[in-house]
Amino acid sequence: MNSGDPLIRLSGVCYREHSPWFSRLFRAEYILKDISFSLEDGESMAVVGDEDSGKSELIALIAGLLEPTRGRILYSGQTAAANPRNRARNFRMIFQDQETSLNRKLRIRDILQIPLLINTGMDRRERLERIADTLNLVDLPESIAGRYPSELSHGQMKRVSFARALILNPRVILADKSISSFDPNLRAHICNMLLRLQKERRISSIITTSDLDLVRNISDRLLVLDRGEIVEFGDTRKILSAPQSPTATRLLMNYYNEYRCDADHVLERGRKAVKHHEF
Amino acid sequence: MALLDIRNLSVRVGPGRDALTVVDRISLTVNEGRILALVGASGSGKSLLMQAVMMLRRDNISYSADRFKLDGEDLLKIPSRKRRRIIGQNISFIMQDPRQSLDPTMKIRDQIYEVMPRIPWYHVLSRLKNFFRRTRSKTAAALLHRSGIRDHERILGSYPAQLSDVECQKIMLAIALASKPRILLLDEPVVNLETASRLQVLKLLDRCAKNDRTAVVVICNDLASVYNFADEFAFMYAGQIVERGSRDRILNNPRHPYTASLIRTMLELGRNGRLKRYLPVLSGKHPDYRSMPVGCRFGARCRRARRECNREPEMIISKNEQYRCHFPLEDGALYEDE
Numbered sequence: 001m002n003s004g005d006p007l008i009r010l011s012g013v014c015y016r017e018h019s020p021w022f023s024r025l026f027r028a029e030y031i032l033k034d035i036s037f038s039l040e041d042g043e044s045m046a047v048v049g050d051e052d053s054g055k056s057e058l059i060a061l062i063a064g065l066l067e068p069t070r071g072r073i074l075y076s077g078q079t080a081a082a083n084p085r086n087r088a089r090n091f092r093m094i095f096q097d098q099e100t101s102l103n104r105k106l107r108i109r110d111i112l113q114i115p116l117l118i119n120t121g122m123d124r125r126e127r128l129e130r131i132a133d134t135l136n137l138v139d140l141p142e143s144i145a146g147r148y149p150s151e152l153s154h155g156q157m158k159r160v161s162f163a164r165a166l167i168l169n170p171r172v173i174l175a176d177k178s179i180s181s182f183d184p185n186l187r188a189h190i191c192n193m194l195l196r197l198q199k200e201r202r203i204s205s206i207i208t209t210s211d212l213d214l215v216r217n218i219s220d221r222l223l224v225l226d227r228g229e230i231v232e233f234g235d236t237r238k239i240l241s242a243p244q245s246p247t248a249t250r251l252l253m254n255y256y257n258e259y260r261c262d263a264d265h266v267l268e269r270g271r272k273a274v275k276h277h278e279f
Numbered sequence: 280m281a282l283l284d285i286r287n288l289s290v291r292v293g294p295g296r297d298a299l300t301v302v303d304r305i306s307l308t309v310n311e312g313r314i315l316a317l318v319g320a321s322g323s324g325k326s327l328l329m330q331a332v333m334m335l336r337r338d339n340i341s342y343s344a345d346r347f348k349l350d351g352e353d354l355l356k357i358p359s360r361k362r363r364r365i366i367g368q369n370i371s372f373i374m375q376d377p378r379q380s381l382d383p384t385m386k387i388r389d390q391i392y393e394v395m396p397r398i399p400w401y402h403v404l405s406r407l408k409n410f411f412r413r414t415r416s417k418t419a420a421a422l423l424h425r426s427g428i429r430d431h432e433r434i435l436g437s438y439p440a441q442l443s444d445v446e447c448q449k450i451m452l453a454i455a456l457a458s459k460p461r462i463l464l465l466d467e468p469v470v471n472l473e474t475a476s477r478l479q480v481l482k483l484l485d486r487c488a489k490n491d492r493t494a495v496v497v498i499c500n501d502l503a504s505v506y507n508f509a510d511e512f513a514f515m516y517a518g519q520i521v522e523r524g525s526r527d528r529i530l531n532n533p534r535h536p537y538t539a540s541l542i543r544t545m546l547e548l549g550r551n552g553r554l555k556r557y558l559p560v561l562s563g564k565h566p567d568y569r570s571m572p573v574g575c576r577f578g579a580r581c582r583r584a585r586r587e588c589n590r591e592p593e594m595i596i597s598k599n600e601q602y603r604c605h606f607p608l609e610d611g612a613l614y615e616d617e
Contacts, residue, residue, distance in 0.1 A: 050473055050475065051443065051445050051472075051473045051476065052443065099376075139564060140564075141564060141567065143567075153321050153322035154321050154322070154375075155320065155321025155322055155500075156321070156322065158321075177471065182321070182500070183319070183320045183321050183500035183501065184500070184501055184502055184503070184541050184544050184545060185320060185540065185541065185544060185560055185561050186320070186321065187501075188544045188547075188548070188558035188559065188560045189560045191548075191558055192557045192558055192560060195555055195557060196557075198555075199555075210472075210473045210474045210477075211503075213503075213548045214548065217548060217555065217556065217558070218555065251474065254474045254475050254478065255474050
């Protein structure tokens with residue numbers, strides 16, 4: 001693992017669903033086609049695109065939930081096979097469906113403990129301290145540790161799955177749509193948390209979302225996908241101010257012109273007047 | 280007159296004496312042809328309120344209300360069987376998870392037919408049967424088309440497990456509209472959708488409200504996704520409605536500090552400017568229902584809280600605004616405070 005290696009590098013990654021040989025013969029449809037990009041250490045990235053553009057699959061491939069059909073993914077210059085612990089510890093995924101991703105039979109404390117038990121040699125007291133810290137980080141009361149997932153609300157469950165991703169101090173957080181479904185205050189909180197993690201601990205994030213305002217605020221790089229192909233990849237601000245591809249333009253148009261046009265004249269005064277908030 | 284008029288609806292969760300009052304004495308009126316957006320933090324009791332409006336029976340959950348009138352008819356005074364029929368005919372409800380609400384063992388076609396008005400028996404017996412069958416499938420296709428699905432044939436013939444989340448959501452919308460409801464309740468209908476489909480769904484709701492005079496209640500935890508479409512907003516916090524009013528009034532002059540904080544966050548996120556800036560957030564946590572604070576429930580997180588806030592604020596109702604706060608924000612204070 002050299003320090004010069006990019007955090008993550010995909011070269012020529014293709015993916016299609018595993019299917020029986022006859023359908024592979026007659027209907028060879030790739031969900032992702034020839035994806036190549038690399039992300040430097042400390043950079044965070046957002047993936048945008050339409051439905052069924054393969055965003056979720058891309059995240060799942062990076063997290064190791066799916067195997068690429070062709071191509072390879074290098075984590076800090078190594079393949080997952082060469083150093084499986086690296087991927088498991090440093091590339092933590094937040095799942096979209098928090099109800100099915102949390103084990104109903106375990107208390108929150110145990111759900112959060114499992115990654116620590118597998119990946120670290122902490123004793124019980126250290127583990128509990130780490131759990132309390134992480135729960136504080138995601139704005140949850142510590143009393144929640146003794147409860148079961150079914151006793152929590154949706155938002156709390158989402159935060160628990162966020163805490164599970166953060167508990168190992170990973171280098172990258174992979175979030176598939178999970179951030180945009182929070183309520184606004186919590187989303188702002190998570191957004192601030194991601195920014196703080198980025199600035200202080202250099203934890204980057206790879207997220208998929210449809211919220212371009214959020215993307216502009218938290219990500220350095222933007223990847224625009226269209227039906228499994230990269231149409232644009234580069235600096236977020238550059239793409240959002242001057243998109244080159246029709247897909248990116250359409251996404252932007254949809255988001256800003258139609259989705260937000262009406263309220264703008266109502267809120268114009270507000271936009272100008274809101275002061276900058278320091279924390 | 281309001282289509283749905285509810286006074287002091289409470290929902291208690293839990294067995295017997297340990298029950299927690301999650302939704303606390305909420306009064307709600309829903310008008311024909313209007314879109315009401317119910318906005319609030321997760322865990323503020325929005326979904327429970329909707330389930331209570333549908334009077335869904337669930338274990339460990341009990342409802343009580345002083346008044347529950349649907350189109351002038353008091354539903355609390357009639358037998359439950361009749362009540363359920365009236366609610367079923369007039370109100371459609373789309374739950375949060377579309378995949379769980381669809382029957383996994385039935386084709387989409389049959390699930391849509393199930394809610395459509397029955398074919399009378401004499402038509403079934405006669406030769407007209409085939410004719411009605413055809414119109415039925417046409418209606419089903421039209422419903423799907425209306426909710427933004429283009430390839431009807433494939434969708435109608437498939438099972439829920441073969442479809443994506445987005446398609447399931449649109450199908451649920453088609454099913455909800457099939458019975459021609461007068462009130463449509465939606466629990467976070469757009470949260471999992473991409474921007475283009477969001478627009479489709481919201482425009483469909485808009486058409487329902489404007490053309491068919493349906494009353495639409497949308498639960499949404501994100502203000503930004505509905506604020507172009509809703510006529511009215513109601514903000515919920517810790518089981519109470521803290522503010523309600525028309526869209527322009529709320530967006531320009533919110534009264535309750537919680538409302539103001541949500542709007543401020545939305546504006547700050549949408550502002551063009553420096554990248555990577557921190558957003559304003561409310562400090563503190565949403566109160567736990569097991570240990571609800573005395574007095575104003577927002578008090579612990581409110582910067583304007585004073586000693587008077589230990590007394591629970593009443594809902595102040597004037598001509599075009601309703602709020603629950605001792606020290607409401609003045610006009611234009613949204614951009615000066617904090």
